[in-house]
Amino acid sequence: MANACFDELIHAPNRLKICALLAPVASLEFVTLCEQLGVSDSVLSKHIKSLVDADYVVINKKTSDGRQRTWLSLSSRGRKAFAGHVEALREIVG
């Protein structure tokens, strides 16, 4: 079980959902994440940038069939922070 640690950066509603959607998979394509969250590209880009700056999310750009696909994944630091944040939320709820 992860150590409970409340993380202000992750707690923002959209960033919390981004982490929850990235946690069970190895990586998710940017477009797919947009659709699942129901937000625009620019809103998602803004949130992803702050998660990337904190080393929580890793961006991997690959080209297939002549088009560039952007894959996002949680880093090990990000997974640890997310697990700790969820644990902190559970502790608060009790």
Added chain:
Amino acid sequence: MNKAEHPITTDAARAALASLAAASNIAVNSMRPPLWLILLCAIALGIKTVAMGVMINDTLWTSIQWGSYFVCCCCIAAWIIRLRIKGITLKVVDVNITRSGIMSALLICTLLVLSRVIYLQTGSLFFPCIAGTLNTLILTYSLHFGLRWNVKEKN
């Protein structure tokens, strides 16, 4: 963390956990294989269980066993490729390592082995057929609801 140190209220934390659960459900629904693929894979496993039990000195049953094994592998490959096209890459290492996932896998393996052992002892086709049907049902149920179990176990 004691109550005085909590940066948010209990209601806010409860709302955040509810939004996490909703996001997890979206993730699970997007990862779940389609029903036709689940059924194809489960039926192939059922046939493999029967064939594995009765294949001794029988080339036809041995071929059926390998054929159904090949179909199972194709179903898994189709699921992974389908997800990849949808923009999802699975975590292969811990995709289903939960208590219920391990229990299902053990049960399927046990029925595979029992199908063979009991056929060798009795020579009756009855038990391999029962084991095959059970394995079909277990795999259908596990693949359809398994990811949801994982989320519930983790939450």
